Structure formats: structure tokens, C-alpha cells
Amino acid sequence: MVSAIKQVPEPADRGVRQAIATDTTQAIATDTAPDRPDTVPDMTPDRAPAESSAASTAKSTAEPSAPRGPGKPPAGGGPGLWRGYAFRTRLWAKRARIVGVRVARLVRTGMQRLLPGIRYLLRAVHRKWRRSLQFRTVLTTLLLAIGSFAVVGAYLSNQIANNLFQERLAQAESETRYNVKQVQDTFDGAQVTDQSSVITLVYDTLNAVEGRGSVIQRRYVFEAMPEQTKPRNRWVESRASDQLTIGVIPPELRKAVQDSGKDQYWASTQFPVGTEDRPGIAVGNKVTFNGTVYELYLIYDLNTAQKTLDEIQNVLLAGGALLVLMIGGVAWYVTRNVVSPVSHAAVVSEKLAAGQLQERMVVKGEDEVARLGASFNHMAASLQEQITQLATLSQMQQRFVSDVSHELRTPLTTVRMAAEVLYDARGDFDPINKRSAELLYNQVERFQSLLADLLEISRFDAGAATLDAEPTDIVQLVAHVIEGVAPVAAEYGSAVTLNAPAGSVVVDMDDRRIDRILRNLILNALEHGEGRPVNVSVAASDTAVAVAVRDHGIGMAPAEAARVFDRFWRADPARARTTGGSGLGLSIAAEDTKLHDGWLQAWGSKGHGSNFLLTLPLRRDEPITKSPLQLEPVNVGLPVAGSQRTVVLLDPPRTGEAPASASGARGTMADGFTEDFAEDFTGDFTGDGGSGAVGGATAEGGSAGHRETGMEGRA
Amino acid sequence: MKARILVVDDDEALAEMIGIVLRNDGFEPVFCADGGQALDVFRASKPDLVLLDLMLPGMDGIEVCRQVRAESDVPIVMLTAKSDTSDVVRGLESGADDYVPKPFKPAELVARVRARLRPGDQKAPETLRIADVTIDVAGHLVSRGNDRISLTPLEFDLLVALARKPWQVFTRELLLEQVWGYRHAADTRLVNVHVQRLRSKIERDPEAPEVVLTVRGVGYKAGS
Numbered sequence: 001m002v003s004a005i006k007q008v009p010e011p012a013d014r015g016v017r018q019a020i021a022t023d024t025t026q027a028i029a030t031d032t033a034p035d036r037p038d039t040v041p042d043m044t045p046d047r048a049p050a051e052s053s054a055a056s057t058a059k060s061t062a063e064p065s066a067p068r069g070p071g072k073p074p075a076g077g078g079p080g081l082w083r084g085y086a087f088r089t090r091l092w093a094k095r096a097r098i099v100g101v102r103v104a105r106l107v108r109t110g111m112q113r114l115l116p117g118i119r120y121l122l123r124a125v126h127r128k129w130r131r132s133l134q135f136r137t138v139l140t141t142l143l144l145a146i147g148s149f150a151v152v153g154a155y156l157s158n159q160i161a162n163n164l165f166q167e168r169l170a171q172a173e174s175e176t177r178y179n180v181k182q183v184q185d186t187f188d189g190a191q192v193t194d195q196s197s198v199i200t201l202v203y204d205t206l207n208a209v210e211g212r213g214s215v216i217q218r219r220y221v222f223e224a225m226p227e228q229t230k231p232r233n234r235w236v237e238s239r240a241s242d243q244l245t246i247g248v249i250p251p252e253l254r255k256a257v258q259d260s261g262k263d264q265y266w267a268s269t270q271f272p273v274g275t276e277d278r279p280g281i282a283v284g285n286k287v288t289f290n291g292t293v294y295e296l297y298l299i300y301d302l303n304t305a306q307k308t309l310d311e312i313q314n315v316l317l318a319g320g321a322l323l324v325l326m327i328g329g330v331a332w333y334v335t336r337n338v339v340s341p342v343s344h345a346a347v348v349s350e351k352l353a354a355g356q357l358q359e360r361m362v363v364k365g366e367d368e369v370a371r372l373g374a375s376f377n378h379m380a381a382s383l384q385e386q387i388t389q390l391a392t393l394s395q396m397q398q399r400f401v402s403d404v405s406h407e408l409r410t411p412l413t414t415v416r417m418a419a420e421v422l423y424d425a426r427g428d429f430d431p432i433n434k435r436s437a438e439l440l441y442n443q444v445e446r447f448q449s450l451l452a453d454l455l456e457i458s459r460f461d462a463g464a465a466t467l468d469a470e471p472t473d474i475v476q477l478v479a480h481v482i483e484g485v486a487p488v489a490a491e492y493g494s495a496v497t498l499n500a501p502a503g504s505v506v507v508d509m510d511d512r513r514i515d516r517i518l519r520n521l522i523l524n525a526l527e528h529g530e531g532r533p534v535n536v537s538v539a540a541s542d543t544a545v546a547v548a549v550r551d552h553g554i555g556m557a558p559a560e561a562a563r564v565f566d567r568f569w570r571a572d573p574a575r576a577r578t579t580g581g582s583g584l585g586l587s588i589a590a591e592d593t594k595l596h597d598g599w600l601q602a603w604g605s606k607g608h609g610s611n612f613l614l615t616l617p618l619r620r621d622e623p624i625t626k627s628p629l630q631l632e633p634v635n636v637g638l639p640v641a642g643s644q645r646t647v648v649l650l651d652p653p654r655t656g657e658a659p660a661s662a663s664g665a666r667g668t669m670a671d672g673f674t675e676d677f678a679e680d681f682t683g684d685f686t687g688d689g690g691s692g693a694v695g696g697a698t699a700e701g702g703s704a705g706h707r708e709t710g711m712e713g714r715a
Numbered sequence: 716m717k718a719r720i721l722v723v724d725d726d727e728a729l730a731e732m733i734g735i736v737l738r739n740d741g742f743e744p745v746f747c748a749d750g751g752q753a754l755d756v757f758r759a760s761k762p763d764l765v766l767l768d769l770m771l772p773g774m775d776g777i778e779v780c781r782q783v784r785a786e787s788d789v790p791i792v793m794l795t796a797k798s799d800t801s802d803v804v805r806g807l808e809s810g811a812d813d814y815v816p817k818p819f820k821p822a823e824l825v826a827r828v829r830a831r832l833r834p835g836d837q838k839a840p841e842t843l844r845i846a847d848v849t850i851d852v853a854g855h856l857v858s859r860g861n862d863r864i865s866l867t868p869l870e871f872d873l874l875v876a877l878a879r880k881p882w883q884v885f886t887r888e889l890l891l892e893q894v895w896g897y898r899h900a901a902d903t904r905l906v907n908v909h910v911q912r913l914r915s916k917i918e919r920d921p922e923a924p925e926v927v928l929t930v931r932g933v934g935y936k937a938g939s
Contacts, residue, residue, distance in 0.1 A: 406796050409796040409817040409818055410726045410729055410796060410817060411726075411728070411729075412817070412818045413729055413732075413817045413818035413819060414726070414728045414729045414732045415818075416818045416819075416820065417729075417732045417733070417735075417736055417819075417820070417821045417824075418732055420820055420821050420822070421735065421736065421739070421821065448818050451818075468904070471931050471932040472932060473932055473933065476886075480888070506931070506932035511903060512902065512903070512904075
């Protein structure tokens with residue numbers, strides 16, 4: 001782009017280098033020097049001799065090979081122009097590089113301070129790019145428009161520059177031819193008498209070349225050929241217009257002029273005028289004075305052409321920028337018209353999804369967008385109707401259940417008390433009445449727990465459940481619950497063990513609800529534990545605490561584990577309801593957990609028992625990211641009943657080496673009973689499940705190592 | 716002498732059943748089926764304890780509780796079909812000492828009644844201090860400087876329990892056992908509400924307690 005705009009040819013030669021050296025940017029001049037060898041082969045004079053003979057004979061017709069110099073015979077117009085571009089390009093590249101380095105330094109120093117801001121900006125743009133169709137469209141349109149204008153602008157600018165240059169070149173060549181002939185004619189007709197008159201004649205002649213009037217039409221450099229076969233005319237010295245030296249003439253041009261006969265050559269150059277350097281065309285030929293051969297170069301100023309070109313380029317640039325902006329505006333307007341209904345629809349549907357069912361789209365006109373809006377509104381209306389209906393229905397249902405539960409309670413209390421009075425007096429009854437009293441008592445009991453659970457669930461459904469959280473030690477609570485279920489555990493012959501290495505974990509929780517969850521989980525484990533031990537583990541991280549309840553009973557399939565929190569769901573419908581659970585226990589536990597923003601997960605494996613993992617956030621406002629315990633036990637594939645198993649106890653001195661031995665043992669221990677297991681589950685597991693043996697092992701385990709195992713061994 | 720117990724409940728069957736159970740255990744029940752008349756019956760019968768249903772025709776049980784408490788320190792035990800936190804707390808805040816959620820077992824009801832009717836330990840002359848509060852145990856008096864502070868028997872028991880062992884932190888369960896007489900885990904909200912009520916009476920600034928201190932994650936202890 002740069003080269004396209006600044007393409008008035010300039011020479012890449014010594015003259016330029018000198019001229020530039022006087023400029024402030026000395027660095028550039030010295031920098032260009034190493035590049036010069038690259039350009040030399042392309043330069044005009046090298047090819048000039050070859051082409052010149054043909055050119056001079058064929059005059060203006062022989063130009064098919066030189067497309068850029070249509071009018072004139074001397075070769076090198078094209079390459080000269082090209083050289084000018086190349087130089088300009090390099091010059092600008094250098095300048096750009098220097099500016100770039102400075103900017104980079106500035107940016108680097110500013111970066112430390114600005115980096116967050118820049119990152120934010122980039123992220124914002126990126127986010128906008130991803131999220132806004134309109135932004136993306138407008139940006140793409142702008143970029144494409146800029147690209148197109150760059151290409152078109154480069155082409156136009158190039159063409160204009162080329163034409164301007166060619167015009168000026170043709171003029172320069174014809175003027176030179178004329179002037180050289182004039183000079184030669186004057187010289188030929190001169191009377192060589194005395195030195196001063198000769199000098200006057202020569203200099204007058206040369207000065208006449210500069211043209212009449214105050215404006216210098218062309219400048220000249222008049223230089224004696226360095227190697228003269230004839231003795232030189234000492235009277236006439238080399239001479240040049242103001243400020244010029246032979247240095248402004250590219251050496252390649254000089255060489256071409258020197259080597260040829262009376263042919264005319266040209267090259268782009270740069271020459272000083274006042275304090276500035278101007279681009280120009282140097283046209284050279286030879287003149288003879290009194291047998292001495294001189295090189296005569298006429299230099300034509302390209303400044304006006306350059307200025308014209310600059311102006312045209314400025315106009316092009318400004319016009320292009322304006323057009324790009326307008327295209328951007330048009331793109332923005334058009335996409336806004338198309339996108340805004342869509343984004344409006346997106347906003348409305350988001351609101352709808354968030355529960356604001358009364359949201360509707362604004363419908364205008366009869367176009368596609370309006371049709372979309374109308375059908376969207378229709379959909380929203382029917383959706384709202386359905387949802388409202390459902391909500392009313394479920395509210396009614398919930399209120400009904402809640403009312404029924406409440407209304408049932410008072411008579412149930414009477415029935416229960418009466419049943420208990422009868423039950424207490426059953427010793428006085430005959431066997432039939434006695435048994436009846438017992439059945440009545442037990443079933444009222446069961447009816448009551450079912451009703452309590454039902455009421456609890458209906459309270460959750462109605463959204464009436466509130467969390468009454470305060471900081472409480474969960475380890476103590478777990479111990480308490482285990483203590484509470486001890487009679488049931490004894491009934492099943494299972495030991496309930498507690499492994500809580502943390503000692504004490506204070507959690508923001510509603511202890512009534514957590515108590516209920518844990519009681520449910522442990523009773524559930526006992527019920528399905530087949531008399532094998534139930535292990536309760538507590539572990540905490542910085543943000544969460546986990547309680548795992550593991551049994552080694554019948555277990556359940558993964559599909560069953562997924563359904564275990566469903567209401568009234570039973571793994572095996574045929575299985576006897578031994579504890580008389582309502583079938584709502586785990587559902588209530590799940591609701592209680594949800595109220596705490598906690599997790600309640602179930603894992604099971606047929607024949608290998610199951611594991612329930614309760615994870616609670618330590619503080620109410622910090623969501624759980626990861627449970628401190630893992631849901632799936634490490635040692636699932638353990639042999640179950642019948643096989644001999646070692647009891648691995650975990651004593652404090654060995655805890656340090658436990659991880660190492662555990663990882664080693666995983667593959668090697670013959671019975672597959674690793675210390676991982678011991679660590680996970682308090683290490684008091686015996687295979688033969690007899691309550692005596694379990695109790696014994698438990699007691700040993702408790703005394704052997706655990707701070708928090710006071711609840712063990714109640715079997 | 717039989718302890719007289721006023722049963723305020725609109726469900727006749729339940730009231731009768733409660734009466735049977737109470738009589739069976741050696742109490743003398745008095746009945747009232749309407750909230751509006753409860754206060755009159757209370758004044759007339761001068762019971763040793765009130766069993767009060769929260770849902771009553773005429774006057775709300777909570778209002779009855781407030782009025783009874785306004786003129787007497789008689790223990791009040793609520794009977795409630797709602798175990799919602801807000802209802803229970805509202806009942807306790809209106810002055811009830813304890814509550815029994817329906818449906819209850821006869822033994823549970825009797826235990827709660829007995830616990831509230833405890834004649835109190837044989838109190839030896841004893842003076843305790845927490846912060847700037849003086850407690851005369853035998854005289855059932857609490858004072859700060861020359862100002863007497865009026866407490867219900869339950870609040871007094873709670874304060875004495877804390878004051879007797881100022882070095883000990885009491886968990887809510889321990890207080891339930893010592894003050895309310897629960898042997899098994901019960902609702903710790905009882906403790907919370909009564910500690911709030913106690914504080915509102917004896918603390919200079921209930922927001923910054925000095926007499927009854929909270930020990931985060933554990934329970935309560937006496938101030939020094």
C-alpha cells in the first residue's frame with residue numbers, strides 16, 4: 001500500500017545516498033548501502049547497451065519489450081520506475097521499522113500498566129464478536145471494504161503515477177534531445193581563440209539550457225569524460241547548475257552514457273534544491289567541444305508531478321476512508337434492522353425461560369420478523385396458560401395434602417393414645433384382644449410415621465421448608481446419630497463405625513435436618529446391610545464436608561442407585577418392609593440436602609453393598625466444587641461372604657506410611673484387602689459377620705487408633 | 716396433693732383421651748374447649764400447668780399463651796399439629812415453656828408435664844453471680860444491682876444451670892437434658908428461643924450479650 005501511494009520513481013544510487021545523508025535520517029542512508037548490490041543488476045544502464053542499438057535504429061517503434069516506455073527509445077524506463085518503487089518501499093520500510101521500534105518500546109513500557117486494560121479490551125471485543133451477530137457483520141464488512149479499497153486504490157494510484165511519470169519522461173527526453181543538439185551546434189560553431197571567451201561561450205550556452213525566465217526549467221551537469229584519448233581541453237572545466245555535483249547522476253547512467261556513442265539515456269534521481277531533496281529525471285548524452293568529449297546531463301524536476309500525485313492520493317485516501325465509514329454505517333443500519341428483532345426475540349425468550357411468563361414480543365408490520373414475533377407470542381401465551389394451570393393444580397394439590405395431614409393429626413393423636421393405653425393394659429386381655437391391641441399399636445405407629453413423612457414432603461413441595469442453619473459440629477452430630485441407632489444396629493447384628501480423622505468440623509447447617517438425613521442413611525444401610533458392618537466416614541476440605549455411609553450388604557445396580565431418591569421407590573418390591581419405613585425417607589433426605597445447597601449421591605454394586613455420600617458446604621455462601629470424599633469406594637471388588645479376610649487395623653504410628661503401603665498393597669495383597677479400605681472405613685471389617693466377632697474387631701479398632709471412634713462396637 | 720392441669724383443646728375426643736391419661740398418672744385435669752374462655756377458666760381453676768392447643772376457636776392459642784403469661788409464671792406446654800419452625804418458634808416466643816408435637820405418645824406427654832412440674836431441687840441457700848447479675852437460688856430472685864429481674868421458672872432454671880458451672884460450655888442437648896428434662900435428643904430450637912427470651916430480660920444489650928454467651932458451633936456458657 002505504501003509503495004503504491006508513494007510511487008513516483010526515485011533512484012537508488014549514490015546520489016540519493018548522499019542527498020539523504022544530509023537529511024536527518026542518516027541511519028536510513030547507511031542502511032540502504034548493503035541493499036544496493038541487489039538492485040544493481042536491474043538498473044537501466046546494464047541493460048541499456050544491449051537495447052540501445054536496436055532502439056536507436058528502430059526509433060520509436062521498437063517498444064513491445066518495454067511496456068512502460070511506450071514513446072521513447074531509450075531503455076530503462078520500466079526498470080527505472082521499478083527501481084524507484086523498490087527504493088521508496090525500502091525507504092518506507094526502514095522508516096516504518098524505526099517508528100515500529102519506538103512504538104514497540106513505548107508500548108512495552110506502557111504495557112505493564114496498560115496490559116490488564118488491553119486484555120480487558122481484547123476480551124470485550126472477542127466477547128462481542130462471539131455474542132453479537134451485528135458486531136460481527138459490521139466488522140467483517142468494514143474489513144472487506146478496507147481490503148477492496150486498498151486494492152482499488154493501489155491500482156488507481158499506480159496508474160496515475162505511471163501516466164504522470166511517462167508524460168514527464170517523454171517531455172524530458174524530447175527537450176533534452178533538442179537542447180543537446182543546440183549545445184552541440186553552438187560548440188561546433190564556436191571560434192576557439194582565447195580561454196576566457198571560450199569559457200564564457202561554453203558557460204553561456206550551458207546557462208541557456210536552464211531556460212529563460214525566473215523558473216529553472218531544467219538543471220544540468222556538465223562533466224568531462226574521465227578517460228580521453230585526445231588531450232583534454234584544459235580551458236573548459238566541468239560545471240553544473242547551483243548546488244548540483246556529478247554525484248547526483250547515478251553511476252550506472254554515467255557508465256551507460258560513457259560506454260555508448262551518441263545515445264541518450266535516462267535515470268531517476270534525486271537532487272538538492274535549497275534544503276530539500278527533489279525527485280527528478282536525469283537524461284544524459286555526450287557533447288564534443290574542440291575534440292574533448294563531455295557528458296551532459298539535464299535534470300528535470302518531478303516535484304510538481306509528485307505534488308499532484310500526493311494530492312490525488314490524499315483525495316483517494318480520504319474518499320476511501322469516507323466510503324469505508326459509510327459502508328460500515330450502512331452495514332450497521334441494515335444488520336440492525338435484521339438483527340434487532342432477533343435479539344429482541346432472544347431477550348424475550350430468555351425472560352420467558354427465567355419465568356417471566358407475561359413477556360411478549362413487539363409485533364410491527366407483516367414481514368417475516370412480524371410473523372416470527374406473532375407466532376412467538378402465540379407460543380408464549382399457550383406456554384403461560386399451561387404453566388399457570390399446572391402451577392395452580394400443584395398448589396391445590398400441595399395444600400390439600402398439607403391440610404389432610406394436619407386434619408389427620410388430631411384424631412391420630414387420640415387413636416394413638418388410646419392404642420397405647422390398650423397396649424399397656426394388654427396383659428389383662430385374652431389372647432385375641434391382646435394380639436389385636438399389639439397390632440393396633442404397631443400399625444398406628446407406622447401410620448403416624450408415614451403421615452409425618454408425607455407432611456414433610458408436602459412442605460417441601462409447597463416450598464414452605466425453611467433452613468434454620470447455624471454453626472454446628474457435624475462429627476458430634478454423626479456420633480450422636482450413631483448412638484441413637486445403636487438399638488437398631490444391635491437388632492441387625494451390624495456394627496456401625498465412625499471414621500472422622502478431622503476430629504471436629506463446624507458446619508453451617510440445620511442440625512434437625514442433617515440429623516434426619518444421617519439417621520435415614522444409616523437406618524437404610526442397616527436395613528440393607530445383611531448384618532455386615534456399616535462404615536460412616538467424615539472428611540472435610542476447606543469449603544465442604546462429606547459424610548459417607550457405606551454398607552456391605554445386598555447393594556444395588558447403578559440404575560437402581562439413580563432411582564433411590566424417588567418417592568416410594570423400592571429396589572425390590574417383593575422385599576419385606578422390615579423397618580416399616582415409609583418409602584419417603586431418602587426423598588426427604590434429598591430435599592433436606594437440597595435445602596442446604598448440598599449433594600446427596602448414591603452408589604451401589606450388586607452384592608458389594610452401597611455407599612451414600614452427603615456433601616455439605618461449610619459456609620452457606622460458598623458452593624461446593626468437589627466432595628472431600630469419593631462416591632465410589634476404592635475397593636469394590638472385594639470377596640463377600642464366606643472367604644477369610646484379614647482385619648486390618650489402622651494405628652496412629654502407621655498412618656504416615658499408610659498411603660505408600662496402600663498403593664503397594666493394592667495389587668499385591670493376596671486377599672485384596674488393602675489398607676485403603678482400612679483407611680476409608682475405619683478398618684474394623686470382619687468377613688464372618690457374626691455380631692460377636694464384629695464387636696470384638698470394632699472394639700479393637702477403636703482402641704487402636706481413632707480419635708473419633710467412640711461410637712463403635714455397639715453390635 | 717394432685718397437680719391440677721388445664722387442658723385447652725377444642726377436640727373433645729382428644730381432650731377426653733388426654734384426661735384419661737393424665738388421671739391415670741395421678742393428675743387432676745380441667746378442660747376448656749374455647750380459646751375465648753381459656754383465661755377465665757385459668758383464673759377460676761388456678762392450675763399448676765397449662766396444656767394448650769395452638770389452633771383454637773375463639774382465640775388463637777398463641778394469644779391465650781401471651782395473656783396467661785402476662786399474669787402468671789405457670790408452666791405452659793403447647794400441643795401443636797404444626798411442627799413448622801415458624802409456628803413452634805412463635806409459640807415459644809409468646810411464652811410457652813415447652814411443646815409437644817401431635818401426634819404424641821401418652822408417655823411423652825406425661826414426661827413433659829412431669830418435667831415442668833418438677834418441684835425444683837431442694838434448694839439450699841445459694842447465691843450465684845454471672846457478670847453483674849446476682850442470683851438467689853433459694854429465693855428464686857435475680858437482680859442486677861438493686862433492680863429485680865423477673866424470670867419465668869424455666870428461664871430461671873436455665874440461668875442457674877449456666878451459672879452453676881461458669882467454666883463449662885453447655886451444648887443445647889445438655890441444656891435440654893438438664894433444664895427441660897429430655898433424656899433423648901429433642902428440638903434444640905427450644906433452647907435457642909429460651910436463650911433469646913432470657914437475654915432480652917437480663918442483658919443490658921441483647922445484641923451484645925454479656926451474661927449468656929454463645930460459643931460458636933458448640934452452645935452456650937455463662938459470662939464472667
